[in-house]
Amino acid sequence: MGGDQGERTAVLPLAELPALVAAEEGAAEEGAAERPRWVWDDTRAWYPALLRAGVRVERCVDLRLCHAILRNSTLTAGTALATAAPGPWDTALDLLEEPAAGHTAHTALFELDQPEPPALDDRRDSRSELFAQEAAVAASTDPRRLRLLLAAESAGALIGVELQHAGLPYSADRHDDLLTELLGPRPTFGRPPVLEELARDVRARLDSPDLNPDSPPDVLKALQRAGVMATSTRSWELRKLEHPVIEPLLRYKKLSRLLTANGWTWLDAWVHDGRFRPDYVPGGVVTGRWATRGGGALQLPRQVRGAVVADPGWKLVVADAAQLEPRVLTGLSGDQAMAAAGRGKDLYEGIVASGAVDERAHAKVAMLGAMYGATTGESGRLMPRLTRAFPRAIRLVEDAARAGERGEKVTSRLGRSSPLPGPAWDAAQSAASASDSTAADERRARSQARDWGRFTRNFVVQASAAEWALCWMAELRNRLTALAPGTALTESPHLVYFLHDEVIVHTPADRADEVAAAVHASAAQAGRLLFGAFPVEFPVTAAIVDSYGEAK
DNA sequence: CACGGGTGCGCG
DNA sequence: AAAGCGCGCACCCGTG
Structure with missing residues (x-):
C-alpha cells in the first residue's frame, strides 16, 4: 500500500x-x-x-x-x-x-522449462x-x-x-440479422448459401470445377489458366483486372472474411447477455498501444458496428480524436506552422490552406508518408513540399529515423523508449562493415537499417499518441466517476470501448450531454498534460447515438 | 495430428 | 513493394 x-x-x-x-x-x-x-x-x-x-x-x-x-x-x-x-x-x-x-x-x-516453479510471492x-x-x-x-x-x-x-x-453493449440479434441478410441462413455445416452460390459461380467462370476458393495458390493458378495476369490474389490487385470472375470472386472474399472473422462462431464465442467482452491487453504493443487477446476487438469491422446498440433509455457517446498522430507530431516538434494549420479546423484542410499542397487527400497521404517513412510513390513525391512548409515537424521524424538506422533507441514524449534491434540486425551491420564484406552484405545491412529507421520514426509518434490517448481516457474516467459518485460502474456513465484514438461511453440518455462535454474537456486536458502551453489543439468529435453504426 | 510460416485482410 | 508504421486472427499448406 x-x-x-x-x-x-x-x-x-x-x-x-x-x-x-x-x-x-x-x-x-x-x-x-x-x-x-x-x-x-x-x-x-x-x-x-x-x-x-x-x-x-x-x-x-x-x-x-x-x-x-x-x-x-x-x-x-x-x-x-x-x-x-x-x-x-x-x-x-x-x-x-x-x-x-x-x-x-x-x-x-512449463515443468520441462522450470522443474519447480516457485510460488508467485x-x-x-x-x-x-x-x-x-x-x-x-x-x-x-x-x-x-x-x-x-x-x-x-x-x-x-x-x-x-x-x-x-462492463462489456460493449451488443445486439446478437442485429448481428445475426446482418449475417443472414448477407450470407443467407446459418448452415448446420458447410458454407452458407450465398457463399456456396458464389463459389459455384467462381468455379464456373474459371472452368475449374474442383477449385477451392479459400486456397490462394489454387485461385491464382486457376486465374492464370483463364488468362488473368494476376501475381497474387489480394483484393486490391484483383480489382485492377478485367475478367468476369473478378466481381464474384471479390464478393466471395469479402463475405468469406465476414464469416470467418465475425460470423456466427465469433458471435457464439464472444457475445453473451447482450455484451461483447474482449480481453484487452494494455501496453500489449511495443509503442504502448493496447492489444487484445481473442475476440479481435480492435478490428471490429465497420460492417458490423450497427450491432453495437445502447440499452433502452441509454445512449452511446462515440468519441474520436481528429488527426491525432499529426497533431501529436506537432506538439512533439513544437512546429508553430503546423499548430496554426490545425487550429480551429481540420488539420489536413489547414495544410492545404497553408499552400503546401493542393488538396486534402494530398495533405493526408503526405503526412502519413512522413510519419511512416514513405520514400516512393505519391507520398514520397509530396515530402519535399511538406518539409519546406513544416521543417520542424519533419526534422523530428527524420532525426528519429536516423537514430534507428544507427541502432539507437528513441523515446516518446513521456518517456517510453523503443527496443533495441536484435542480434541478427547487429550481425548484419557488422558483416557490412567488415573488411571482407560483399555488396550483398552491404545491401542487406542498409535495407535492415532503413527498416529499423522507419520503425523508430513511427515509434516516437505512435507511442506519444498512445500516451495522449491514455491521458484522455484516464481523465475522462475520472470525470465520469465524478458525474455520479458512489454508484456502481455499470449504473452510471462508463467507458465501454477503446480503439487507439476513439472511445465509447455508455450512459443514461439524460447524462449524454454532460458526457460529451467531459469528452471534450478531457481531450483539452490531455493536450496540456503532454505539451503544456504549446498551442497545439486536439479536437475530438462526440456523437450521441443509439448505435455505433450511426457514428461517422 | 500438431506446429509454424505464409497469406490475406480487418482495425488504427 | 500498394506506400510507409503498429497490430490480431483465420485459414492453408508444408513439415516433422
Whole structure:
C-alpha cells in the first residue's frame, strides 16, 4: 500500500480484500482519508474479482507495466532498476500464469522449462519493487514526465479491466440479422448459401470445377489458366483486372472474411447477455498501444458496428480524436506552422490552406508518408513540399529515423523508449562493415537499417499518441466517476470501448450531454498534460447515438 | 495430428 | 513493394 510513513501491515484472507478496499475507497469518498493508490503486481490478477464484488478502485500502480517502461526508458538508463540482471518482473506474464485446468500439454512444457516453479510471492516482491521503481524515477532525467506516464499506464490497466467487466453493449440479434441478410441462413455445416452460390459461380467462370476458393495458390493458378495476369490474389490487385470472375470472386472474399472473422462462431464465442467482452491487453504493443487477446476487438469491422446498440433509455457517446498522430507530431516538434494549420479546423484542410499542397487527400497521404517513412510513390513525391512548409515537424521524424538506422533507441514524449534491434540486425551491420564484406552484405545491412529507421520514426509518434490517448481516457474516467459518485460502474456513465484514438461511453440518455462535454474537456486536458502551453489543439468529435453504426 | 510460416485482410 | 508504421486472427499448406 505504498511507501507511506506510519505503515500499517495487515495480512488477511483473500475473500476479505474487497471489503477492505471498499472501506478505504469509501473513506476517501467522504473526505475522511487520503485517496489510496493501490500497489499490486498486476491489475489483471487483482481487479476483476474486486469489480465482481462491486468494488471500484480509483488509482493504482501496476508494477508489472511500470517495470517494463522503467527498465527500457532512456530517461532511467543507469539506474539500479535498469541495470540489474533480468528478474521475475521481466518474465513474460504468460509464464507466470497458472496453467488452465485441463491443459496438460501446457503443464508439461512449463515443468520441462522450470522443474519447480516457485510460488508467485517468492518470485515477485511488490514492496521492494515499488521502492526500486520510485528510486529509478527520482534518479531519472525527467521524473515529472515519467510519473505521468506511469500513472497513465496504471490507469489504463484499471480501465482495461473495467471495459471487460462492463462489456460493449451488443445486439446478437442485429448481428445475426446482418449475417443472414448477407450470407443467407446459418448452415448446420458447410458454407452458407450465398457463399456456396458464389463459389459455384467462381468455379464456373474459371472452368475449374474442383477449385477451392479459400486456397490462394489454387485461385491464382486457376486465374492464370483463364488468362488473368494476376501475381497474387489480394483484393486490391484483383480489382485492377478485367475478367468476369473478378466481381464474384471479390464478393466471395469479402463475405468469406465476414464469416470467418465475425460470423456466427465469433458471435457464439464472444457475445453473451447482450455484451461483447474482449480481453484487452494494455501496453500489449511495443509503442504502448493496447492489444487484445481473442475476440479481435480492435478490428471490429465497420460492417458490423450497427450491432453495437445502447440499452433502452441509454445512449452511446462515440468519441474520436481528429488527426491525432499529426497533431501529436506537432506538439512533439513544437512546429508553430503546423499548430496554426490545425487550429480551429481540420488539420489536413489547414495544410492545404497553408499552400503546401493542393488538396486534402494530398495533405493526408503526405503526412502519413512522413510519419511512416514513405520514400516512393505519391507520398514520397509530396515530402519535399511538406518539409519546406513544416521543417520542424519533419526534422523530428527524420532525426528519429536516423537514430534507428544507427541502432539507437528513441523515446516518446513521456518517456517510453523503443527496443533495441536484435542480434541478427547487429550481425548484419557488422558483416557490412567488415573488411571482407560483399555488396550483398552491404545491401542487406542498409535495407535492415532503413527498416529499423522507419520503425523508430513511427515509434516516437505512435507511442506519444498512445500516451495522449491514455491521458484522455484516464481523465475522462475520472470525470465520469465524478458525474455520479458512489454508484456502481455499470449504473452510471462508463467507458465501454477503446480503439487507439476513439472511445465509447455508455450512459443514461439524460447524462449524454454532460458526457460529451467531459469528452471534450478531457481531450483539452490531455493536450496540456503532454505539451503544456504549446498551442497545439486536439479536437475530438462526440456523437450521441443509439448505435455505433450511426457514428461517422 | 500438431506446429509454424505464409497469406490475406480487418482495425488504427 | 500498394506506400510507409503498429497490430490480431483465420485459414492453408508444408513439415516433422
